[in-house]
Amino acid sequence: MSESVPLVEPGLPLWREYLELCKPRVVALICFTAVVGMLLAVPGMVPLNALLAGNLGIFLAASSAAVINQVIDARVDAQMDRTRNRPLPTGSVRPSDALVFAGVLAVLSMVLLVVWVNLLTAVLTFASLIGYAVIYTAYLKRATPQNIVIGGAAGAAPPVLGWTAVTGTVDPNALLLFLIVFVWTPPHFWALAIRRHEEYARVKIPMLPVTHGLAYTRLHVLLYTALLLAVSLLPFVTRFAGWPYALAALALGARFMHWAVRLYRTHDAAIASATFRFSIIYLMGLFAALLVDHYLPRWGLG
Known part of the structure; x- marks a missing residue:
């Protein structure tokens, strides 16, 4: 059974559609817990490279995961009132373009974390990205009613990522x-x-x-x-x-x-x-x- 696709608001800037793909409100909460993890890791001020490059890297990785999540769920999102006006169901962004965007975000994230933060944070951040975007979205979400319990591990990682960005340890x-x-x-x-x-x-x-x-x-x-x-x-x-x-x-x-x-x-x-x-x-x-x-x-x- 097909459903009518909502019309895209005329004149809506394309950058806003790509920003919406990143789920900015969800990612903001993720980054908040990561920042708190950083600040709790040390008695004084967080090193500038960890604070800036670390948070930007975590932000970009979380945004990439959000985009991949919406690409995988685009057909489902089109049938739900809560999500049917997202950029992919409305056709304002093509899935192929969204995947390229997600890939660019992921690569930039890893470069920032490896070069300016540390390898452990990069590895854990990448594991979280795969955990949410692929393991949870593509498999767990459709496989078990305990999906959100098992998949919650990826969403719980940001404060640990913030901590490791500062200390290099878990x-x-x-x-x-x-x-x-x-x-x-x-x-x-x-x-x-x-x-x-x-x-x-x-x-x-x-x-x-x-x-x-x-x-x-x-x-x-x-x-x-x-x-x-x-x-x-x-x-x-x-x-x-x-x-x-x-x-x-x-x-x-x-x-x-x-x-x-x-x-x-x-x-x-x-x-x-x-x-x-x-x-x-x-x-x-x-x-x-x-x-x-x-x-x-x-x-x-x-």
Whole structure:
């Protein structure tokens, strides 16, 4: 069954279409967690090459992965209300041009990271790119309702990439940051999947609410949110962070639990949307709290 393709807005600059292919809002959150990883890795200022070249390299790699994701998903995106106006479904960018664009971004990323940062960061960044763009998008997404759990490893890598860009090593504290994002990903995305479950069912993507039902998915959002609250306190337990962070983590976790409980008790799609939106605020707030806690002693307040 064919679907009509939405008309492209006349006169829309082509650069904006290519920028949209990069999923700038998602990549901005990725880069934020990477920057926090960099700043937490050292007591003082981050070396300029790591701060500039490292973040640009991570940004370009994440953008490349986003473009490849949309090329692979173009036919599915055209059938979903949330994604049907993306540049590939509308025909404003050709798939072949998008792939060339993704390749250029990936090459530039690797050159920046290898030449101006370090090889470990380049290797881990490339592995994350392949993990999201190929393993998750092309295989896991269509193979199992646990797709977002398994594939979440690629999305949880940025704070580790930021850390290695500065130190050249993978530190246990960096892995704590990875774990937080990894556990955050399922309740974050499943809230959206609940809101859009009919669309995922229509395109035969086996997201959890499609394969196991809404009630089952709501329960798992609640359980993962409770697990996230516990995991978010590990930096305090290991003395990587202090009381200011712990209090912020408890407050943010309690608010996330509030939304998860409401989602569990209701069939209102608006609550699923609100839970999804708050999950983004939660992650940004948690990493910001880690950063503030890290610098409080330098400000004479810790």
